[in-house]
Amino acid sequence: MARPLRIEYPGAFYHIVQRGNERRDIFVTDQDRAKFYDYIAVLHSRYKVNIHTYSLMGNHYHLIMETEEANLSRAMHCLNTSYTVYFNKKRKRVGHLFQGRYKAILVEADEYLHHLSRYIHLNPVKAGLVKNAREYPHSSLNYFMSEIKSPKWLNTNFILSMFDKNVETARSLYGSFVSKDIGNEADIIEKNTKLGFLLGTNGFIENIKTKYIEGKDDPEISGLKAMQSRLNPEDIRDSVIKVIGENKLSRKVCIYLIRKYTQLSLNEIAVLFEGISDAGISAVCYRLEHNRREDKDLNRKIGEIEKMLKVEM
Numbered sequence: 001m002a003r004p005l006r007i008e009y010p011g012a013f014y015h016i017v018q019r020g021n022e023r024r025d026i027f028v029t030d031q032d033r034a035k036f037y038d039y040i041a042v043l044h045s046r047y048k049v050n051i052h053t054y055s056l057m058g059n060h061y062h063l064i065m066e067t068e069e070a071n072l073s074r075a076m077h078c079l080n081t082s083y084t085v086y087f088n089k090k091r092k093r094v095g096h097l098f099q100g101r102y103k104a105i106l107v108e109a110d111e112y113l114h115h116l117s118r119y120i121h122l123n124p125v126k127a128g129l130v131k132n133a134r135e136y137p138h139s140s141l142n143y144f145m146s147e148i149k150s151p152k153w154l155n156t157n158f159i160l161s162m163f164d165k166n167v168e169t170a171r172s173l174y175g176s177f178v179s180k181d182i183g184n185e186a187d188i189i190e191k192n193t194k195l196g197f198l199l200g201t202n203g204f205i206e207n208i209k210t211k212y213i214e215g216k217d218d219p220e221i222s223g224l225k226a227m228q229s230r231l232n233p234e235d236i237r238d239s240v241i242k243v244i245g246e247n248k249l250s251r252k253v254c255i256y257l258i259r260k261y262t263q264l265s266l267n268e269i270a271v272l273f274e275g276i277s278d279a280g281i282s283a284v285c286y287r288l289e290h291n292r293r294e295d296k297d298l299n300r301k302i303g304e305i306e307k308m309l310k311v312e313m
Helices: 030-047 072-091 107-121 141-145 166-179 187-191 202-213 226-229 235-245 248-261 266-272 278-294 294-311
Strands: 011-021 048-057 061-067 103-105
Touching: 011 072, 011 107, 011 235, 030 048, 030 072, 048 107, 061 072, 061 107, 103 107, 107 141, 107 166, 107 187, 141 166, 187 278, 235 248, 235 294, 248 266, 248 278, 266 278, 278 294
Parallel strands: none
Antiparallel strands: 011 061, 011 103, 048 061
């Protein structure tokens, strides 16, 4: 299995997702969560890591993590290893606690951090655990919405400052932002995540490529070839037709893969496909990403195409 691409630099922001092995619970009691917070506090003091949003679900966790130093891998190794040792020892078990490697999406903070924070805080609502996000006790939302003193490792000020300089006003505006249009909170995140591990504008992605990708050559790293290559839409179309044929689905898959694996804008893609708008391109990509997660046969076919294009994630 290829290693995921980890781009590390001082001041980087990441959306971290880690799931339990075989979707089993990794947090069973409040003591488990308290211990997890203790290990995050260690990251803060030892590795200069700041958390900007968190949500601890039963079988997985979400973090927005900022690394003041270029040390994401070391910090995450410390966190997951320490917690696994604690969890296994407490329950007299052995083996893997987590499902493979953690997912780390590099985020363009100024553009998308508040959207990502909203998405994470609404995760318990989406999962049907609560109706109101503030009712969920294992996320950072109440630290954003009240004067409760937050842990040293949790920074709420950065995201709140995006809404207003006055803290009270910022809290009110952030609360309205989180509760607005519930059910569609993933739209902006999914539409602007490129190559599976970059959340940002085209300018941000090009800058990352120039600084951290070009010139590297490691076949063991997943996503590296996709970042370095400039795939031709025609090559994508040819691969899609070989696997799916020429039909309505192949058109949608072409749009989806061109959006995902090239730097073409929505407007540029719309020009390639007659009778569709920029918004239509976004809608196709969003629906196909959702359908791919639900339809194993569709996911298999797209995976086969990605393999042909040598960009499988």
